[in-house]
Amino acid sequence: MSQTTPASPSQATQMEQDAVESIVPLMPLVLPLCGGVLMLLLASIAVFLA
Secondary structure (H helix, E strand, O other): OOOOOOOOHHHHHHHHHHHHHHHHHHHHHHHHHHHHHHHHHHHHHHHHHO
C-alpha cells in the first residue's frame, strides 16, 4: 500500500484541525434537528401501525 504524505507535518495537523473545527460549531444545531426528525419519523410509524 502506498500512502501519500503531505508536504510538511504542520500541513497534516492543520488539515485535521480544520476538519474538526468546521464540524464542531454546527453540532448544537444538527443534533436537535436530527432528534426532531427522528421523533417525527417514529411517531408517524407508530400512528401508521396503530
